[in-house]
Structure formats: C-alpha cells, structure tokens
Amino acid sequence: MNLDTVVQDLVIANRILAREDVVDAYGHVSIRHPDNPKHFFIARSLAPDLVERGDIVELGLDGQPVRDETRALYLERFIHAAIYEARPDVQAVVHAHAEDILPFGIAQATPLRPVIHSGSFIGAHVPVWDIADKFGDTDLLVRNMDHGRDLARCLGDNRVALMRGHGFASAGRSLIEVVRLSVYLPRNARALMRATQLGGEIKYLSEGEIAARNAGYSPYSTETWRAWEYWANKAGCGHLVTRPDHKHEHKKG
Amino acid sequence: MNLDTVVQDLVIANRILAREDVVDAYGHVSIRHPDNPKHFFIARSLAPDLVERGDIVELGLDGQPVRDETRALYLERFIHAAIYEARPDVQAVVHAHAEDILPFGIAQATPLRPVIHSGSFIGAHVPVWDIADKFGDTDLLVRNMDHGRDLARCLGDNRVALMRGHGFASAGRSLIEVVRLSVYLPRNARALMRATQLGGEIKYLSEGEIAARNAGYSPYSTETWRAWEYWANKAGCGHLVTRPDHKHEHKKG
Amino acid sequence: MNLDTVVQDLVIANRILAREDVVDAYGHVSIRHPDNPKHFFIARSLAPDLVERGDIVELGLDGQPVRDETRALYLERFIHAAIYEARPDVQAVVHAHAEDILPFGIAQATPLRPVIHSGSFIGAHVPVWDIADKFGDTDLLVRNMDHGRDLARCLGDNRVALMRGHGFASAGRSLIEVVRLSVYLPRNARALMRATQLGGEIKYLSEGEIAARNAGYSPYSTETWRAWEYWANKAGCGHLVTRPDHKHEHKKG
C-alpha cells in the first residue's frame, strides 16, 4: 500500500464518518504510517466532511507535526498519539461524539456491550474513562500526552473506550475496521437502549460469539469491502475508492 | 411475466429496501424463478443500493450458482435457499438487519405482533430464532444449509422470523408483498415499542383483523401498486417500473 | 378563490404532507368545493408525493365521483365524504398514518392532548375511534359510508380523531389549517411521549390557552402563511404558491 493510497483512504474515512453521523464539526480519524510506526496521518483542524488530500498532516507519537506546519491542528490529537504509543497492534484510531453512545457514559447502570452481530467488533468489554478521576475539573478535552496516556491506560487492550460526557475513542487493526466499528457502535448502543426499555432479560452476544466473529474478520474480505464501497458511494466519494489487487469498481459515483 | 421483468423488479426491490433503511451495506432480497421453482435470483455480494441488472445471479436450492460464477456471493444466501426449499408457497425472501426490529430479538419480554394495520402482513406470530440453540457459539451468520434449514424450521408457516442479535428473514407470496412487509415491519416494531412505553393495555390487531386484511390482499391491486410505484420513485428508479397489463406510468423520475 | 387555485393548493398540500412525513404511499388530503358544499376535491388513488393537477377528482358527499371516472379512487375516500356531510364548518380533511401518533391509539393509558403551543389546534379533546367497536373484525379500512359516518360521529365537533391501529382523521376550517394541524400533531405526540418518559407531572395547555390560540388564528395571517410558504419550498413546489391579494413571493424555488 503506497502512501498515496493511505492518504486517499483517510480522506474517504473522514467523509464516511461524517455521512454516517459518527462525527460532525468535531471528531477525527487517523491512520498509522505503514512504513514508520512512530508516525501517523490525520487531518489538520477541519470538519471531517470538508477534508481533502492536502489537509492531511503527519504527526509523531508526541502528537507534534514532523514537518513545519503553520496550520492549526486538532487539540485532541493526543488521543491518537497515546493510543499508537501504547498499542503497537493498532493501525487506526477514531475519536468522536456520536450521539447515541453518550448516554452510556453518563448513566453507568447499563454497560455498553455487544447485542448485535455487527456490534461484536466493539469487544466484550467497553471501559468508561472519566477524565475527572485523575485530572479533576477540566474542559474535558484531551489536551496533552498526560491526558492521552491516561485514556490509553483505561482503553487497555480493548477496542473502544467511552469518554464520560464527551464521546469515545476506538482502535482498530486497519482503517476499514475502525471505521466499521465506529459506525456500528452507535447502532449497537441504540439496540441495547431500546431492548432495555422493552424490559426482561437482555441476550448479549456470548464471549464465544464475539471470538468467532473476530476470528472470521479480515479487512479486505468481500464482506468488509462491501460496506466500505457502499459507505464511500453514499458519502459521494465512491470514485476515490481503490482496492489493492482488485479491479477498481464503483457505481452511482 | 418474463425474466427481464423479474430481474428488473429485483433491482427495484434492492433499491427500495436500501432507500427505506431496511438494508444497508448488508441484507438481501431474492425472487424465485417463475418457471423453475428450484432456482431463485439474488444479487452477487454487493450492497443493495448499488445493485444493477448485471449483478443478479441465479442459484439453486442448495444455495450454489447454476452457472459458472467467479464473483463473490452473499455468505448468507442459504437463508433464501432453505426457505424456498421448505415453503413452496413462498415466491420472494428478504433478509435484513433493520434497526428497530433488533430489540425484539434481544429482549424477549414483549413479543413482536401486529399493532398497526400496515403491520398485519407480518402475521399473528413472529417466532424468534436463536442460532445458538442448536449451533452454540458461532459468528451468527447463516453460512450453510444446516443453518438455513434450522431457521426455516423456526419460521414454519409464518411470514417473518426474527434472528436473535442479528436481524430477520421474511417470506412472501410475491416480491411486492415481501418488500412491503419488510418496510412496515420496523414501523410496526416502533409503534409497539412506543406504545409499551406509554403504558397501559396494548390493543393488538385481532386474529380476525389479520385474517380480514390478508384476505383482501393482492400483489397487483391498486393499493399495493401505489406503494411500489411511490417507493421506486423515492429510490430514484421510478423509470424502471413496469406494470403487467397496465400502461407504464411514472413521475418525477 | 377560483377553482384553479383550489386545485393548485391541493397539489401543494399533497406534496407538503409527503415531505413532512405525515403521509407516505398512503394517506390523503381533500378540500371542499368552494361554491358547492356537497362536492369535494381529492386525488385519484396515488401516493401524495406524486400528485399533480390532472390527478385531482371531484367527489360527492356519497364518496362517488361526480363525473365519469375510469381511474381508481382511494378506498377510504368515505372518511372525507362522511366528515363533510356531518360538519358544514369543515373545509378540508386529512387522513394519514403518521407514525408517532400511532402509539396513542394502541395504548390508551395516556390521552393525546396539546402540550405545545403549535399543537393547540388539535383541540382539547382527541377521541380514539375503534372500528371494531361497531363493525367487529374488519381490515380496519373505512370502506363505505357506514364506516365513515361512525368515524364522523366519534370525531364529533373535535378537530382530530385517532383511529386505533391505523392513523388519524383531521378536519379544518381551511386547507392551510388542516395541513398545519396534521404536521404539528405528530410533533405534539412526540413531545408528550418524551415528557411522559421523563416522569413527574405533565403541564398540558389549559383550556383557556387553547381557546386563546384558537381565537388568534386566521388562515391567511402572516404567521400561518409563513409556514405554508416554507413547507412548499421544502417540498420543492414553492413556485406553485399563490397568495390571494398579496404579491407572489417565493425563494430558492
């Protein structure tokens, strides 16, 4: 995968997350540099729906740009830096405020766990990070590496951490995985909220089911790709999609 | 009805189900071959919103293609094959994950039953199939004929089976019927969820009402056709609609 | 107001109700003939979003066309005929299935009453009509004048009657009024549902507040017209709007 494709895919990911209401003016997605694990790519400070290739910048694991950069950067880029630092297995990170996950960080009676098969990738355990536990009264933003590292510690080896009163951070083994996980996370949250309202016992996915789904996952499988292609088309950037070792295919673009 | 029309209608059905949020990147719709009840048509592995005529393939009741086929197929095509095998009366099948039916498979305190007249076609009884009952920990996908036949057994002679933590399968006497049923299923689910939240006694449709509505149904009645035409227009394919023995009519196309 | 304007306004009303999710493939709106109170105008059997001038037909108070008509008519046109027959004050009628009013007909613990100022026009009392009370097991459709007259009796001198498991019928002193009432009816229903979920005492609008709002209402006031113009623009037919004795004004058309 060359860098051009990496940057292009990151642009697509920005647009998909905007179109699917995972991000709005705020929220961001990044991808680790494929050849240099100490660097990652992320947009400059801009609403994801407006991101183009020229808006992508390269940062180090301290959250600072690796080249001269005069443009403003996301205040919370330390979320990404700290997760890449702590988790060598992670290739892509999303931070967002998707509305329907918020209640699970605010009212902690019902833990957010997978109840639908497309939600399995959030993992069996979704910890809730409260910035106040360590840092007291703040503006809730992850403004430095100390904040970021505390969040990464809470995330542990999970896929998603909720951030109390704020949003979530998710970590994936590929860009496609983290986008898919972030799209289905609010859907799983809605299904669980509504099931809770219906009452009676909740049937969560079992540990074995989560493991079985995880084992069957591959970022370039037909099934995974089907969603990526679909979402890119919906977001109006189907024409940007390229698939390694497959013929370029897009419709309605 | 010639095969060209069958394939065209299946393309329209794909687009309608996408536009009405019954399917997204996942989910599929099929129609039995009108002249060969041992075959059925379904798209190759592709998001329904992107399906065109060339994407339709012909499968046998074992879920395998009847001609050489190099393109990837839906993993869960066995849902369709097994229902056609078990139910000679069924001419069309939908499998989807429409969000608002999910809670009824997860929290089984409140059975999903018709509460609105447009929901009557889901039938008086909607069984819930749990793949784990017979197959233990799986990835929840209907990956083979064994899975499919177990689902078809649970469906019995009903119109819809919920699939725990996954979605639903619906079976109709015509493509138009199964599409309509699948569009109104989540609406009926929402009405029931919200009525439950208001509290007090729920007035379900009576058995007699469900039977009366069923008796009055015809896939090419003016009323049925009105919805098909409307949904096709909304989905941007009003120009593809053809009505047997009626003048072709479409607007805003 | 000449007939051309009446028909044009009825086309606009159809499109507005479709755009505002009050009707979908089903549901209809009618207006009494301004010069002949025993006739009314309504579309032939067609989804409201697709209605054009040539689709408008003229019916008598028996629900039958007053001219030769070969095109199919709405099965439930008797809702309109019976309300016009019973209520000389009513100039326009809507029948629809707007989703968020349905729970109040299904679970009758919480009566639907105005809780927001824009909901005041539904009136202090919204009766619930159950077709089964008099006619037993039916397909729930208002298929003849007997059904229609029973519904009209239940409506009495109110503005809206809910129809159990089906939808609502609303009656207004003008087309603009009945459209506005029908648009704000589901919004009032949602506000009441959610307030109920928050718990505690519900502050309904008082009788005096409902009367005060009613007294201040005029179908061609600046405030009423503002909504009509706005909705027509949203529905893509701002260019069809004409206002008696005012300069024609539309934007973004």
Add this chain to the structure above:
Amino acid sequence: MNLDTVVQDLVIANRILAREDVVDAYGHVSIRHPDNPKHFFIARSLAPDLVERGDIVELGLDGQPVRDETRALYLERFIHAAIYEARPDVQAVVHAHAEDILPFGIAQATPLRPVIHSGSFIGAHVPVWDIADKFGDTDLLVRNMDHGRDLARCLGDNRVALMRGHGFASAGRSLIEVVRLSVYLPRNARALMRATQLGGEIKYLSEGEIAARNAGYSPYSTETWRAWEYWANKAGCGHLVTRPDHKHEHKKG
C-alpha cells in the same frame, strides 16, 4: 466588523439554524448592532431558511423598527428586545422550538443541565419560564415588552431559559456562540433523556467543568470557527462565510 459582514453572518445563522432543525417555519435569531447597543438586526417575518440580506431589518430596544417598514415583523421580536435591554453583555439571541427540549418544559421532574461537553455552554442552570405564572391564559406568544421583560427576568444572568409548552430563548456573547449553543442544546437534551431512561445515577458536568470550558471559549478560535464553517457548508451557504483577519476559505460550496 462592518455592517455588511454583520448582516451576512445573520443570514448564515438563519440558514444554519434551519438546516440543523433548531428552527422550522418559526423561530428567529438576532444580533445587536455593533456600533449602537440600542439597536439590533433580525429578519422580517419569514421562515429562517428563506432569509436573504434584504430581509434583515433594524429594530430598537422597544421591538419597533427604526426606519419606515411596511413588511410584517415577527410577533415575538420582544423576546430579543427585552433580553438586549436587560443584558448589556448579550450580543445575539435565538428563540426557537427545537423539538427535543420541549419535554423538559412540560415535565419538570428532570431539570435540563449539561451532561455533555458540547452542552456546557447552556450553563449550570436553565430556568423554565411559564408565561401563565404572571399572565394567565394567553396564546403563549411573547407579544409585547411586558411579556418579554418577564421572560428576561426569568432568564436572569443565565444563557438559556426554557419556555413551558413553547420552546426556548438563548443569549450569547456573539452570534457564533448563540448558534452553537442552540444547536447543542437539543443534543444535550437527548443525551440526558436517554441517560435517564437507562437508569442509575446521572453524571452531570460539574460546576468546575462548566467554568473550565467557559474560560477556554473564544468565538473566533479555530475550534469554534470549524463548526461555523462546517454548518454553513451543510446549509449550502459556505460561500458566504468570511472570517475576520483570516483568508477566506470554503469547500464543497
């Protein structure tokens, strides 16, 4: 900031609030005259989505136009006049009926308070004004300065007052702030409603967190501007955006 820019920004604010479902046919936004604190700008009586430069009028703190004006004005312009009169710190005002805040004015068991970081700007206390407390049975509209002053008294030095059965009034130190506050107010309301339904203890933002966020706020910061630019693009008026002392930048316009 010259007057041309002020008027242009007010047009953008109207379109953003419409696109973000804060206003519909009703609701309005105003800005104080930058050079004459006894005047303010607001649209003539028109749905916000249709407002253009020529629709902006200049009113005094009595709610009356400062120049000859034959066009109809908003009935409730006294909300704005009275708040500007009472609060010299306020530079911009919104009045709207955003649906998801309504339940908190109707069922007063759960006070509306910040639970998400983007909701912090509504302030720690959101009073509920009931016009009936002082004026008895009215049509609920703020029709004169007496009504407006009573509302302004209830608002006190807070940012938002709910209006029972009606909507809200919000006051900001800049146009961008009041728009942002008004967009995130319903989102905070939804998060709180759903958290309440999940049950258990609600973690509100602390006073210290609200203060910390407030301290960090600046109307022309990169982060604030990012949302303004994004919303303007979504609302189709990205090309109208101008940023003082920055290069003009817009995309997808």
